[in-house]
Amino acid sequence: MIISNLKNANRYGGIDEKVAACLKYAEKLDASTPCGRYDVCKDVYVNVMEYAPKGSAQATIETHKIYADLQLVLDGEEFMGYIDPRDMLPDVAYDGEKDIALWKGNIALLPLRSGDYALFFPGEPHAPSLYKKEGKVKKAVFKIKYES
Secondary structure, eight states: OEEEEGGGHHHHTTSOHHHHHHHHHHTTOOTTSOSEEEEEETTEEEEEEEEOOBOGGGOOEEEOSSEEEEEEEEESEEEEEEOOGGGOEEEEEEETTTTEEEEESOOEEEEEETTEEEEEOTTOOBEEEEESSSSOEEEEEEEEEOOO
C-alpha cells in the first residue's frame, strides 16, 4: 500500500510502467472530468465517479486477486480504511467474475484530500469511500491488471 499525493508522482512512477501510466493519465483529470470509464493503456482503465461517502460503520473491506487499485481523490475529502491482513475475518468469498473478496475487522482510517491517492496491490485490503466530512467526493479509481 502506498498513500501519497500527485505532487510526489515522480517517487512512485518507477514502480512499473502501469503505475507510471496511471500517474501520467491522472495529470489530466480534475473535478470537471465527466464520470465514466476510460481506457488508459493495455491492462489499465479508470472509472471516474462521484458519490456521497458512507460512515465507517458501513465500511466494506475488500481485496482483489487480479487488479490493483489506484484510488485518486479529484474533489472533496474521504477516509480510506486499512486493516492488517492478519486481523481480517472472512465475510464474502472471492468472486472471480468481479475480482473481489469481502472481509470484516477493525480498520484504521487514513485521510485523503483532493490530489491524494492510495495504491493497493492485489491482496492488499482496503475499505474505500468513507466520509471524512459531509458532502460529495469525486474520485478516479484506476484498475491495473497484474494477474490472470
